[in-house]
Amino acid sequence: MSKPVSELDLETLTSPNKSIFHLINWMQGLELLHWSMQCEHCPNVDMEFKKKRDIADKFAWRCPVPACRSTTSIRAGSIFQEFPKVSLAIWMRFIQKWCEDKLITEIQNELRVVGFVGKKTLSAMCRLMRRLCDFKLIDVPVVPMGGASAILEMDESCFRKTPKYGRGRRPKPIWVFGIVQTDVRPAIGYMTVVERRDQATLLPIIERCVLPGSTIHSDQWAAYRNVHHLPNIVHHGTVNHSQNFVDPTTGVHTQHIEAYWSRKKAKLRRMRGCLPTDLESYLKEFMWRERYCRTSNEGLQNMLKYITEKYCM
Ligand SMILES: [Zn+2]
Incomplete structure (x- = not known):
C-alpha cells in the first residue's frame, strides 16, 4: 500500500447504496484484497474474477479449467477472511472506528448505518486488532x-x-x-x-x-x-x-x-x-x-498498511 487511504473514499465506498464492486476494486488497489488468485487444484492457473450472486460478497474467484471450476473467496489470504459473515463495508468502517479509539458500544452504534454487528463479534474483532498491535511491537520493538x-x-x-x-x-x-x-x-x-x-x-x-x-x-x-x-x-x-x-x-x-x-x-x-x-x-x-495512532488518520494509515504487509504480500 503506497498511497494514503482517503477517509472520504472509505466512507463513500462503504455507504449502503454503493455497489460492492467499487469497494472490492478499491480494496484491491490498496492491496487489502488480492488482485489475482491461483487455483489451488490446478498448477499455475490464474483464476477469474467472477460475479456470484448467491454470496454476500457478490464476487468470487473461479478456476477457468472446465474440469475444475472450483471457486475461492475474494477474501482468501486477507484479514477479511476472519469474520466472514461481517460485510466488507462493515469491516472497513470498523477499522476506521477502532483507530478513532471508540468503545465497542460506540463502534456498534456508528456501524448501524451500514449494518448490525453483535457485541461479541465486535469484541473478537477488537481482540484481532490488539493482536496486530502485538505483532507490530514484535516487528519493531519499543525496547530497549x-x-x-x-x-x-x-x-x-x-x-x-x-x-x-x-x-x-x-x-x-x-x-x-x-x-x-x-x-x-x-x-x-x-x-x-x-x-x-x-x-x-x-x-x-x-x-x-x-x-x-x-x-x-x-x-x-x-x-x-x-x-x-x-x-x-x-x-x-x-x-x-x-x-x-x-x-x-x-x-x-x-x-x-x-x-x-x-x-x-x-x-x-x-x-x-x-x-x-x-x-x-x-x-x-x-x-x-x-x-x-497519534491521530485517528495516522492510525488508519498505519493499521491498513500493516494489514497489507501482514496478509497480502
Ligand atoms: Zn482449478
Whole structure:
C-alpha cells in the first residue's frame, strides 16, 4: 500500500447504496484484497474474477479449467477472511472506528448505518486488532529505550479494579511495571504486567529494556535499591514520595510516568475495565497507539498498511 487511504473514499465506498464492486476494486488497489488468485487444484492457473450472486460478497474467484471450476473467496489470504459473515463495508468502517479509539458500544452504534454487528463479534474483532498491535511491537520493538544523556522514569502501578461492594475474597491486585521516555510529549513508554514487584522481577526487566548510559528516576520503592548496580544505568535518581513530589535538592520527580498511568487508566475506566487476562494485550494496544495512532488518520494509515504487509504480500 503506497498511497494514503482517503477517509472520504472509505466512507463513500462503504455507504449502503454503493455497489460492492467499487469497494472490492478499491480494496484491491490498496492491496487489502488480492488482485489475482491461483487455483489451488490446478498448477499455475490464474483464476477469474467472477460475479456470484448467491454470496454476500457478490464476487468470487473461479478456476477457468472446465474440469475444475472450483471457486475461492475474494477474501482468501486477507484479514477479511476472519469474520466472514461481517460485510466488507462493515469491516472497513470498523477499522476506521477502532483507530478513532471508540468503545465497542460506540463502534456498534456508528456501524448501524451500514449494518448490525453483535457485541461479541465486535469484541473478537477488537481482540484481532490488539493482536496486530502485538505483532507490530514484535516487528519493531519499543525496547530497549533511553541511552546516553536520556532520562527515563519508571514506576509500578496497580491496575486491578477493586469491586466496591464485592463479597468474599478480595481479588489479587494486578501490578503493571512501566518505563517512559521523558523527551517526548506526551510521554511514550513500555509497560508489562508483573507477577511481583520485587527486585528479582523488576531488575531483569530494567536491564532488558534500558539502553546503556541511561539515567533513570523512580520513587524509593525497596525493589529499586540496587538499580544503580545495573550495567546499563549510569545514574539512578529517586524522590521520596512520602515527603515531596519533586526532590527539593536534585529536582528528581516521576511526574511523566504518573501522567502516563493516569492516561492509560482513564481509557480503561471508559471501557469499564477489562478482563485481567486481556490486560497485557490492552497494554500492547496502548503502546501501539502512542506510536502509530497519534491521530485517528495516522492510525488508519498505519493499521491498513500493516494489514497489507501482514496478509497480502
Ligand atoms: Zn482449478
